[in-house]
Amino acid sequence: MEQSAADVIRVAGVTKVYQMGRNAVHALRGIDLTVKAGEMIAIMGHSGSGKSTLMNVLGCLDTPTSGTYELDGVRVTGLSKNELADLRNQKLGFVFQGFNLLARTSALENVELPLLYDRSGRRRDTRELARKSLERVGLGARLDHHPSELSGGQQQRVAIARALVTEPKVVLADEPTGNLDTRTSLEIMALFQELNDQGITILIVTHEPDIACYARRIVEVRDGRILRDEPMRQRRIAAEDLKTFAAEPEPA
């Protein structure tokens, strides 16, 4: 395998087996994947193919049964729970399908949260950083709103701001548009593309080809194996699709 300093993620021969009583569920059966800095990858596959399992391993939320994983030059395999927590805090940003914001907590405080768990203590002005991150996703005017006072798209923007606030090496998004309508999904994808253009590495799990087509590279998973891994031939620009979408009449 070709080695490069710019490799953010290097996964080799990763398997994940869930032991369910007598039955073993092979969720991942040997994954090899390398992600370079600045990429935007869509991970596709049918339901149950192992996408979320892969994301959990990449997100240091779960440890593989076998195989090796290197994140930004750090060998993840064999790290303790606390070291994994610190890795998640410093090198990763998460965006979930269900937003996963803290209820009854303002947008600003939600975004500030990862900085409060930063043990290095290098960032003092956590409030200010959180505010900047929210401005970056276009929510500068909603700092004090609670999640229940925001639309789904706005909540997902808060979640993205929270993922970005620590300046992570990779943003991992598991079906980020799963709970959103078409228009809002386009807006979120436009935001991801904008962030990617600024150099942020993004991995998006989706089973919708309409969403995957905004990525630069597509990885298809089936039965815990990578079936297809190739550059997106006709990458679409979400911002432009959004304009034509706005021009079209709403389907009744």
Place this chain on the structure above:
Amino acid sequence: MRKSTLIKVATQSILKNKMRTFLTMLGIVIGVAAVIVMVAVGYGAQTSIQQQIGALGTNMIMIMPGASNVGGVNQGAATFNRLTPADYEKLKRESLLLSAVSPVVFTNAQAISANGNWRTRINGVSTDYQIIRNWRTQSGTFFTEADLRSARKVAVLGQTVAAALFPDGDAVGQQVQLRDVPFTVIGVLERKGQNAGGNDADDIIIVPYTTASSRLSGWHRLGQIIASTSSPQDVLAAQEEIRGILREAHKLGEADDDDFTIRNQDEIAAAASNATQVMTLLLAAIASISLLVGGIGIMNIMLVSVTERTREIGIRMAIGARGSDVLTQFLVESVAISVMGGLIGVVLGFAGAALVGRFTGWSTATPPEAVLVAVGFSAAVGVFFGFYPARQAASLNPIQALRYE
């Protein structure tokens, strides 16, 4: 996580559920308040008993019939009562160290005056009683040796009795009927207040013991002999002297045990303070049970809270919270609840103690240590009962926690 943010996070989640926090806290509030009130009452009783015993006179010695407690059981003072007027006279005659000796004949009677009726204690004593108890008359006089010798029917009243029998005037010179025997009131004693047993010391009539034996109790045995020395240093030696004289009087052989008990002021004080200390401890122990129940309440609510906030815990872990961060967050929460409850409990406890003092007339005093102990204890309750739920929270698997609905 920084300390300031930890406290902020804890207060946030405490304030998010005000009603629940309040009810959880209530258990600790009541527990701590109960402990403080109980300790205050017990401690107050202890101090006042000490003061009253001190007021009896420091050199007093009491001689009671019957052997001292054998195996914790008092050997029936009345049954084996061999304390007689002859013993008293022998003591008075032969003792070198005692400066005053008085027999005490105990009885009760209904006292009837022209415009009053009062049931009270009657003590038959000698003239030395006044010296031993250091108790002066407020009006009139105490009886004399001559009254004693001729068993005259004269009485000296305590303040309470005087007020009950002669509400509108001086009692001295008036008549009082005790068991159909007319007595002449010759004096009224000064006010003494409560005695060591918590009873009204002024609810008493003092008569010559000779009169009490022949006219009232009809029994020529003494309930007690009390005596005093002129200096406190002599008390122990005097006790030995009394013992020798009484053993001789009772013709006890070498092998026989004493058939009487001698107690000095210090021993009485120690016994009384022992009893109140035990009472205080018992009260505090009972009150602590409510603190325990409060702690279980905290644990219950924290467990519910951990389950309810499983998703929140998952989110925190996903963005980099360590297990120890989650553990501390929940511990800080439960300790904050219990310490706040403890502080409110201290305030309520003080108010409660003051109220109890006002309504019962008992003096109450809260030792400052009790406050520290109560707050410290409630913090400990918070840690102890918060630990298990907090550990539950910390040991959650972030993936499962995130998936939790």
